[in-house]
Amino acid sequence: xxxxxxxxxxxxxxxxxxxxxxxxxxxxxxxxxxxxxxxxxxxxxxxxxxxxxxxxxxxxxxxxxxxxxxxxxxxxxxxxxxxxxxxxxxxxxxxxxxxxxxxxxxxxxxxxxxxxxxxxxxxxxxxxxxxxxxxxxxxxxxxxxxxxxxxxxxxxxxxxxxxxxxxxxxxxxxxxxxxxxxxxxxxxxxxxxxxxxxxxxxxxxxxxxxxxxxxxxxxxxxxxxxxxxxxxxxxxxxxxxxxxxxxxxxxxxxxxxxxxxxxxxxxxxxxxxxxxxxxxxxxxxxxxxxxxxxxxxxxxxxxxxxxxxxxxxxxxxxxxxxxxxxxxxxxxxxxxxxxxxxxxxxxxxxxxxxxxxxxxxxxxxxxxxxxxxxxxxxxxxxxxxxxxxxxxxxxxxxx
Ligand code: AMP
Numbered sequence: 001x002x003x004x005x006x007x008x009x010x011x012x013x014x015x016x017x018x019x020x021x022x023x024x025x026x027x028x029x030x031x032x033x034x035x036x037x038x039x040x041x042x043x044x045x046x047x048x049x050x051x052x053x054x055x056x057x058x059x060x061x062x063x064x065x066x067x068x069x070x071x072x073x074x075x076x077x078x079x080x081x082x083x084x085x086x087x088x089x090x091x092x093x094x095x096x097x098x099x100x101x102x103x104x105x106x107x108x109x110x111x112x113x114x115x116x117x118x119x120x121x122x123x124x125x126x127x128x129x130x131x132x133x134x135x136x137x138x139x140x141x142x143x144x145x146x147x148x149x150x151x152x153x154x155x156x157x158x159x160x161x162x163x164x165x166x167x168x169x170x171x172x173x174x175x176x177x178x179x180x181x182x183x184x185x186x187x188x189x190x191x192x193x194x195x196x197x198x199x200x201x202x203x204x205x206x207x208x209x210x211x212x213x214x215x216x217x218x219x220x221x222x223x224x225x226x227x228x229x230x231x232x233x234x235x236x237x238x239x240x241x242x243x244x245x246x247x248x249x250x251x252x253x254x255x256x257x258x259x260x261x262x263x264x265x266x267x268x269x270x271x272x273x274x275x276x277x278x279x280x281x282x283x284x285x286x287x288x289x290x291x292x293x294x295x296x297x298x299x300x301x302x303x304x305x306x307x308x309x310x311x312x313x314x315x316x317x318x319x320x321x322x323x324x325x326x327x328x329x330x331x332x333x334x335x336x337x338x339x340x341x342x343x344x345x346x347x348x349x350x351x352x353x354x355x356x357x358x359x360x361x362x363x364x365x366x367x368x369x370x371x372x373x374x375x376x377x378x379x380x381x382x383x384x385x386x387x388x389x390x391x392x393x394x395x396x397x398x399x
Contacts, residue, residue, distance in 0.1 A: 009133020
């Protein structure tokens, strides 16, 4: 049996998942939280053959990531599965920003680590935390190869006309300002799963993937390659999200600075954490938003309308960029679960070959499924994403 351990590290937390790669099943997963706080927390789920999880929780003090990895090892030793029986052949690390430098999963050397650290200026909240997780994991699993899998890598196939902003070229070059795109691991996984499910050659398919979670992005995929995506230099651009504005006139920044005396830090926080559907309605969870919108709450209805309007706008743009669309795939928390968002987004597109089947759209299931009508030219799918599995696959391919 071949096992891969996947690590997704934040500044004060990390998630882990041990995946058995022959059957591609998760053996255990967990979360170490509030690292460095007075009370830290670890949740360790052991997954049985039927996919059912038994959960073990502990509150303790974990001063840093290295201590977090020790706590993780203790959880494996106390509750299983045994890491001696399932020794990871490689550790896969999710890394948010790979800049223009990393376009594939990369075995981590000291130079690679320096490069990831160097890209922190593009992702100041994420890359330093990713490096911290890598260092701690290296201290814990010294002999095992570590692989970085970048959120941006799948979008390195974007053509220049898609990734270039119409900004002064010297300034853009000096400061590495361009569209990079994110959620690449998910967009790659979902587009490949859709092709596999339909038993079609991915190289011959034109697809649009809607990753709608708390963060959200849309990607146009031609023949398995990303040709355009909605997130940009940072994950702020594009779609309306839980708390992020998505696209907004950049002059709003100048305006609020001049009129409201807002500084960069305040604007950053406003745009990233106080806007989106939350900023419009006070509700961040799509379940609450649709419920309130349906109950006649005007602010919630407006927020949902703005959310869907932006989705349609990008969808239309990508239809024209691709020229022909074979599949539209919905994924992530909202994409997989909100029949209402899917229905409203694709309503009225019959003239473009998109015809939903209402009953199929409403039906819930854990697996991948078609929700368009049999006579729809475009096949619409719900595809559950699995970023950890994709990271594990890419990790294995790199070693
Ligand atoms: P993610 O970031 O992929 O975990 O997605 C989180 C988002 O998924 C949250 O905004 C949730 O409201 C949304 N979500 C989860 N379950 C449902 C559901 N049953 N219906 C609508 N939205 C959901």
